[in-house]
Amino acid sequence: MKNLKLKLARMEKDLSQTELAKRVGVTRQTIGMVEAGDYNPTLNLCIQICKSLDKTLDDLFWEDDSG
Amino acid sequence: MKWFNKKNNLDEMQELKLLKLESRGFWLAFFALFAAILIQIALYGPEFSEHAIGEFIVFLGMGIYLMGGCLKNGIWDRHLQASPAVNIGVSLLAAALTGLFNAIMSYRDYHSIGGAVAVFIVYFFMVGIILSVTLCVCTAFYQRRRKQLEEECEDDSTDTDNGQD
Structure with missing residues (x-):
């Protein structure tokens, strides 16, 4: 399932995938795959992404049952 | 040495992919060796050990390494x-x-x-x-x-x- 919340949060911060990838210390491909829902990141990477985007884990990675 | 870096160049996704590739490579080598040993037994009969001792040792080593590692880490199948x-x-x-x-x-x-x-x-x-x-x-x-x-x-x-x- 695509992670649109992550994509939106990144765009709100005006960051490209490459810039976010650089901040959290991974490749652009990994960020792309997380956003596309093709890769489940580790908790450590989730936390790094959240810190970089000033969001919480719930904001970016929690799936609502109704959604 | 600039061409070699002790630090891991891969991120977690690439590391996971590499592990999967290495795992597939291991099983490919394992079963290829098994097939090679069977073929050499079929070709040479009891004298196969003269021709396939190297393959047999490597095959046995792979099996013992895998079994030992699994048992040590409490993993069965x-x-x-x-x-x-x-x-x-x-x-x-x-x-x-x-x-x-x-x-x-x-x-x-x-x-x-x-x-x-x-x-x-x-x-x-x-x-x-x-x-x-x-x-x-x-x-x-x-x-x-x-x-x-x-x-x-x-x-x-x-x-x-x-x-x-």
Whole structure:
């Protein structure tokens, strides 16, 4: 399932995938795959992404049952 | 040396992919070696050891490394249960396949059905018994190791809980 919340949060911060990838210390491909829902990141990477985007884990990675 | 970096150049996704590729490579090599050994046994008969000793040592080494690593880490199998019934079932299947293979080789070389049946029976019982005993010993070791690892985890969590209190 695509992670649109992550994509939106990144765009709100005006960051490209490459810039976010650089901040959290991974490749652009990994960020792309997380956003596309093709890769489940580790908790450590989730936390790094959240810190970089000033969001919480719930904001970016929690799936609502109704959604 | 600028071309070599001690630091891992891969991120977690790439590391995971590389591990999967390495795992596939390992199993490919494992079964390719197994096939090569079987083919050389079929080609050379009892003298196969003169031709395939290298392959046999590498194959045995891979198997022992994998089994030792799994047992040490309390891992058995993805799909099979560590139970006497499953062990006996697997042993019988392997014994039957080994017996059949050797019976076919025997018939090819000596053209005697009686001899081939005798070879089948000998290999079936020999491999069946050795494999059953080996698997039972490994299962016992695995269960003991798993219990030990679980107890270590329980001790750690108790320490943490006490620390928090």
